[in-house]
Amino acid sequence: MLDQARALDASDPLAEYRDRFDLPDGVIYLDGNSLGALPKATTERLQQVMREEWGTDLIRSWNSADWIHLPQRVGGKIAPLIGAQPHEVIVADSVSVNLFKLISAALKMQSGRRVILSEPGNFPTDLYMIQGLEGQGLATQRLAERNAIVEALDGDVALLLLTHVHYKSGAIFDMAALTKAAHDVGALVLWDLSHTGGALPVDLNGCDADFAVGCGYKYLNGGPGAPAYAFVAERHHDAIDQPLSGWMGHAAPFEFSDDYSPAPGVDRLLCGTAPILSVSALEVGVDLIAEIGVHRLWAKSRALSEFFLECLAEAGVDLPLVSPEEPMKRGSQLSFRHEEAYALCQALIARGIIGDFRAPDILRLGFAPAYLRFEDMARTAEELADILAKSAWDTPEFKHRAAVT
Amino acid sequence: MLDQARALDASDPLAEYRDRFDLPDGVIYLDGNSLGALPKATTERLQQVMREEWGTDLIRSWNSADWIHLPQRVGGKIAPLIGAQPHEVIVADSVSVNLFKLISAALKMQSGRRVILSEPGNFPTDLYMIQGLEGQGLATQRLAERNAIVEALDGDVALLLLTHVHYKSGAIFDMAALTKAAHDVGALVLWDLSHTGGALPVDLNGCDADFAVGCGYKYLNGGPGAPAYAFVAERHHDAIDQPLSGWMGHAAPFEFSDDYSPAPGVDRLLCGTAPILSVSALEVGVDLIAEIGVHRLWAKSRALSEFFLECLAEAGVDLPLVSPEEPMKRGSQLSFRHEEAYALCQALIARGIIGDFRAPDILRLGFAPAYLRFEDMARTAEELADILAKSAWDTPEFKHRAAVT
Structure with a gap:
């Protein structure tokens, strides 16, 4: 498969972009979905x-x-990467903090409704922010399995909060259909684009989405803990009233008035002073991803993951795939189930192949197409086959868990 | 006065630290209270x-x-700079966001009370965060002038929220006395140390303070928009319940549980992922300030501001001083009233002397003692006297206001 991989790399129109990143020698980095690589x-x-x-x-x-x-x-x-207008998106705080702002805003807009609907197993912080508002006595969390979400929508639902690409499985929700189903019962929709933005195209306005948040440190390559972004559809700009009403979201912060008066549009989502060093780093990552183009990136990521599955089949590896088999239905990752997924992940890392583990039993491999090669796919499949054949993961060293897994 | 200034610089035990900062040539920087200088x-x-x-x-x-x-x-x-134990302080988010967390936590601890007492003219974001909770229906803002705060404390007050060193005047509140007065009526106290931390010593635990927040980008030299810090007295660690319950504040974030369970102690104040680049920059600033020592810094800042006032008197400048005359009663700044303070500030900037303007009529000069010289004081007084004598501030150019004033 290595020859085939090299031929694919030779004809890859995105191959040149690998050199725009500072990547360590001897490492195959399959964790750009957790922390994107460093642009030079x-x-x-x-x-x-x-x-x-x-x-x-x-x-x-x-x-x-x-x-x-x-x-x-x-x-x-960031706006054109996610189907938004430039004045509908702002960089601020973290995904978690932005979720709190927008869930709160939705509750204010939906007087009489207090249910926030999501799915069990959503990225935890999405649920925790609902629970934070529950603790304030302002919201009620309702969870429904992903195939039962439409049935769980009713006139009590203020907001449907879903993560577009699931962090663990990579499964994609049908944004247009679910947004419409929510609107049909008068609910608003907030999409978490953390595993979407910069990896695959999405059309927030085309789907009539109300709100979105997303992460700066994954496919946007903004650096560790890079600030997040938030989207509010233009039609809601005057209605947004959110409780993290800090001075940077004031209509005239430098008048130093005692009374809060919100800035127009998404500016009122700002709270404190932005961490300029971190936002400046994010800008470089966003510029680079925008230059490459998110449609080309997604096409390559599908080609990479499909080729990787071929390599695995060729090598006789039959780990259960947790991600959807249909490439159009998954994000830029493949997740496999293995009862000792943590140790398996560590064994790969020891061979210079960095993926990640998601509790309790998932090996997650991300295919950030801006800097990965088809050759990386062939080599990873080869090493994974060897580790599994020899049970090389089965050592105390690889089973010892660090603070961050 | 220049000779006297040079003699003072020659015997200044902190003089050597100026070289640890990257300062532009030809600039006297009197705005370290707004954005601290860059440590090399x-x-x-x-x-x-x-x-x-x-x-x-x-x-x-x-x-x-x-x-x-x-x-x-x-x-x-940061803890030893503010009289706290290391495990009582954590870096997170912005001052505004941390205020929201701690005001919310105080309200939870004080069931039956919902008044948050502060002063009019407090730094705006402190009031805006109270107002954010008012908008959620969870708090009632009460404002009392600073000399009437004790009288305004009663059994309805859940929390007294004050800024220790006033951002505009530099006036210092008596932390011990006000904390005791609040506790006497069963209220908790939250101190905003934004203009205190790194500039003057403060003893949170010695004063029996409950909560505090502070800024990383002023006297801690953490860089533009550096993340903030928050303090919770150890005795409250188990009682803290705050609504920004993001995954990084979870007891076991990497178990990816659907249900929030708070981490022990101040860790539960974390919400999203910390912006590592910005926090790393903050660490360098904190290390440097800790090395110099906050008692020595405050002694020098008092000497600088007293010498500056002597220079002004010598030069015949009689701008009304808004800051307390007694150096032990003000922070590391001097504020003067002038009806065209904005233009006056611009005229100084045109001569390489950077102070700042605070609406509507305050010229604020900060004396960050880690990198300022007595010579800077003499030169500033000289230029200010010249500008005032010639009304050199009275030009359209200096009256034109930029986005950030």
Whole structure:
């Protein structure tokens, strides 16, 4: 399969972009869905932000480097990747904090309704933020299995909150159909695009979505813990009322008024001062992904994962696939079940192949197409086959769990 | 006064630390209370975080570089600067977001009480976060002038929320006395240390304070929009229940459970993933301030501001001082009233002296003692006297206001 892989790499129109990332030698990185790789331009840009903007221009950079509009600027660049208008997206805080803002806003808009509907096994923080509002006495969580969500929608549901691409399985929800089903009962919809943005195209406005949030540190390559983004459809801009009403979301923050008055549009989602170094790093990642183009990225990611499955079959590996078999129905990842998935993941890492483990029994391999090669697929399949054939994962060393798994 | 200034600089035990900062030539920077200067070590450290931790070790750095405990590690280093134990302080989010968490937690602990008492003219975001909870129907804001706060404390007050050093005037509240007065009526106290931490010593535990928040980008030199910190007295660690219950505050985030269960102690104040680049930059600033020592810093800042007032008197400048005249009663700043304070500030900036303007009529000069010289005081007084004598501020150019004032 290695020859075939090399031929595919030779004709890959995205092959040139691998060199735009700073990747360690001897590593096959299949965890870009957890932490995207470092764009080479990021280190240069951050040097500039530190030395010129912070060090030299100091406080003046709020105007001269336009730090004050950095959240809007980067949000506007993310917008076309997710089917939004530039003024509908802003960079702020974390996914969790943005979920809290938008769930709260939805509850305010839906007076008389307090149910937030989601699925069990959604990414935990999505559920935890609903539970935070439950603890405040303002919301009621309702969970329905993914094939029973439409039936669980009724006139009590204020908001349907779903993650578009499931973090564990990679399964994609039908955004258009579910948004319509929610709207049919008067519910709003909030999409978590953490495993979508930068990996596959999505059309928020085409689907008539109300709200969305997404992560900056996965397929957008914004760096560890990069700030997140939030989307509010233009039609809701005047209705948004959210409780994290910090001074940066004020209509006139530098008037230092005692009374909060929200800024227009998505600006009112801002709360405190944005972490400029981290948002600047995110901008570089977003620029690079936008340059490559999200349609081309998704096409390559499907080709990579399909080729990987062929390589596995060729090598006689038959791990149960948890992800959908149909490539159009999954995100940029493949997840496999193995009862010792943690140890299996560690055994791969020891051979320079970095995937990740998701409790309790999932080996998750992400195919960030901006910097992966078909050759990486062939080699990974080969090593995985060898590890399984020899039960090389079955050692105390590989079973010992670190703080972060 | 210049000779006297140079003599003072020659005998200043902190003079050597100026060289640890990357300061632009020809600039006197009197705005470290808004954005602290760049420590030279920060650019090197961030290069290392980007190239080695992110670029090379990638996702493994959550364990190998201990990113997962970075919020606790940096919080623990801030703790001795504010009279806290290391496990009582954590770095997270922004001041605004942390205010929301702790006001919410206080309301939960004080069932039956819903008044949050503060002062008019407090830093706006402090009031806006109370108002955010008012909008949720969970709190009632009560404001009392600073000399009437004790009288405004009664059995309805859940929490007294004050900023220790006032952002505009620099006036210091008596933390011990006000904390005791609040406790006497059963109220909890939350101190905003944004203009305190790293500038003057404060003894949270000695004053029996309950909660505190503070800013990373002023006297801690953490960089633009650096993450903030939060303090919870150990005796409240088990009682804290806050609604921004994100996955990083979960007792076992990597078990990916559907149900939120708070981590012990201040860890439960974490919400989303910390912006590692920005927190890493903050750590460098905190290390440097801790090395210099906050008692020495405050002594020098008082000497600087007293000397500056002497220089002004010598130069015949008689701008009304808004800050307390007694140096022990003000933070590391001097604020003056002038009806065209904005233009006056711009005229100073045009001469390389960067202070700031706070609406509507305050010229605020900050004396970050880690990198300022007595010579800077003499020169600033000289230029200010000249600008005022010639009304050099009175031009359309200096009156034109930018987005950030």
